[in-house]
Amino acid sequence: MSSTSGGAAYGSPYLAGVGIGLVLIAAYVVMGHGVGVSGALTSVAGTVTTVATNAPASAAWRGYAAPGFAALLSDWFVVEVIGITLGGLASAALAGRLRRETERGRGVGVSRRVAFALGGGAIMGIGARLAKGCTSGQALTGGSLLSVGSWIFIATAFAAAYLIAPLVRREWR
Amino acid sequence: MIAPLYEAGALSPRSGLVVALALGLAFGFFLERAGLGSARKLSAQFQLTDFTVLKVMFTAIVTASLGVFWLSRLGALDLGRVYVPETYLLPQLVGGAVFGAGFVVAGLCPGTACVSAATGRGDGVAVVGGLLLGIFAYGAMYPVVERFASSTPRGTFTLPQLIGASHGMTLLILVVVALLAFRGAEWLESRRAAAA
Numbered sequence: 430m431s432s433t434s435g436g437a438a439y440g441s442p443y444l445a446g447v448g449i450g451l452v453l454i455a456a457y458v459v460m461g462h463g464v465g466v467s468g469a470l471t472s473v474a475g476t477v478t479t480v481a482t483n484a485p486a487s488a489a490w491r492g493y494a495a496p497g498f499a500a501l502l503s504d505w506f507v508v509e510v511i512g513i514t515l516g517g518l519a520s521a522a523l524a525g526r527l528r529r530e531t532e533r534g535r536g537v538g539v540s541r542r543v544a545f546a547l548g549g550g551a552i553m554g555i556g557a558r559l560a561k562g563c564t565s566g567q568a569l570t571g572g573s574l575l576s577v578g579s580w581i582f583i584a585t586a587f588a589a590a591y592l593i594a595p596l597v598r599r600e601w602r
Numbered sequence: 603m604i605a606p607l608y609e610a611g612a613l614s615p616r617s618g619l620v621v622a623l624a625l626g627l628a629f630g631f632f633l634e635r636a637g638l639g640s641a642r643k644l645s646a647q648f649q650l651t652d653f654t655v656l657k658v659m660f661t662a663i664v665t666a667s668l669g670v671f672w673l674s675r676l677g678a679l680d681l682g683r684v685y686v687p688e689t690y691l692l693p694q695l696v697g698g699a700v701f702g703a704g705f706v707v708a709g710l711c712p713g714t715a716c717v718s719a720a721t722g723r724g725d726g727v728a729v730v731g732g733l734l735l736g737i738f739a740y741g742a743m744y745p746v747v748e749r750f751a752s753s754t755p756r757g758t759f760t761l762p763q764l765i766g767a768s769h770g771m772t773l774l775i776l777v778v779v780a781l782l783a784f785r786g787a788e789w790l791e792s793r794r795a796a797a798a
Contacts, residue, residue: 439643442657443784445636449658450665452628457670458678459613459621461606462685464629466712467733474737489744503615505622510716512626517717519627520634531724532641532709539724546641546725549708550715550732551739553701557712558740559751560697562687564711565629567694568659571687573666575761575772578689585695586702593706594648600709601645 436526453573460505463570466513467557468493469506476501534601545600556586605679630717633658639717641709641725648706651794653787660780671773691754708732 456463475490476498486494495501502508521527533542557563560582562571568586571579607613613621636658637643646652673679705711710718710729718726740747762772 439637439654440635442636442654443661445632445638446658446661447665448632448635449629449662450669452625452632453662453666454669454673456625457666457684458605458673459607460618461609461683463687464625466716467737470712470730470733471737474734474741478738478741487741487744488748489741503619505618508619508622509626509629510713512623512628513630513633513713514626514716514720515623516627516630516632517634517639518630518720520631521639521717521721524635526634526639527722529722529724532718533725542725543728546708546710546728547732547735549704549706550710550729551736552704552732553708553712553729554704554733554736555740556697556699556701556704556736557733558697558737559747560694560701561690563701563713564659564705565713567687567698569662569666572659572663573670574684574686575667575769575776576687576689577756577759577761577764578691578694579687580761581689581691582694582698582701585698586705589699589702590648590706593703597645597707598649601642601649 435528436521437524449569450573453569456570457574463566463574464509465506465562465566465570466510467554467563468566469504469510470554471558472501472504472507534599536602537600542600545597604677605673606683609680609683629713630720633714633717634721638714639721639723639726641718641723641729644711644714645706645709650790653791656783656787660783664777664780667773667776671769686758686760689756689759690752691756693751693753696750704736 453463472493472495475486475494478490479486479494480497495504531539531542560567567579567582572583608618633639636654638658643652644655647655674681708729710726712733715726715729719730762769765772
């Protein structure tokens, strides 16, 4: 099942889960807040918008837009997402899993897969903004801090995903 | 000194950024270790053929929630100074559903899309691009959705408050549910393996 088309087999999901749990505990103990990804992307989008329009941040970007691109590098969550990217790269490199490819099901073309990735990503982006967080900021962080709203997010996110899963099943055959 | 350290003034903003990089590195590393840089693997969760997503997420949540509970019980962590994501009932109900729909179509969530992109996957890059497009779109429609997005606020609202149980009892329930879910996942996976 966990064939990786080359490279080492994946590690235990339970051990990885404990590792991520320890990352969360460290974040609470050291910083007083958890992790997040969609917020960092919002900071990037907000900074692009305000720099491009050369206007003060509108209500949509308040609390996210940095005064300039250099200032983005002092945004805690932006630096953390850079870390996530480098950490993923390091792990894949060590396991021989770096691969230039577009993952998709048999019989699915690259352009179709990219269209689904772009479209799904855009829908997810809207959902994450509405919910004030994604799998990291709501599910992992809010979930482990027992926030009611975060557990509502987890419940409806998985319910919707399972509801739609049969429609995209052939994308992965 | 009682944690959180940054809140207590023990860290400069610059040291905070070093912590951000270090925690991000570890987070990304563990995601990739488990195979969560692969859209095929994440999608299998929704086709009920591989339960890695559930196992990783639930284990992380249980580990962190137990750690927080015991550190606060031992007086090492002031829970009142840890930021708990605030609850907005309807926005999170609807936002969660929209997010989940996008997740299953994209095959990756925001964090795992970053890992997928970093390991050479073009579809991971496309999901990150799509996320930015969606966030720009949300910014453009913000005046229309602003009222809904800030509706039904409940502030810091936690499960123990909701069900009227103690913190410890809530965690006991969470652990039991997680163990049952893991058992169910292992059973379904082994049944599939036997059928294959």
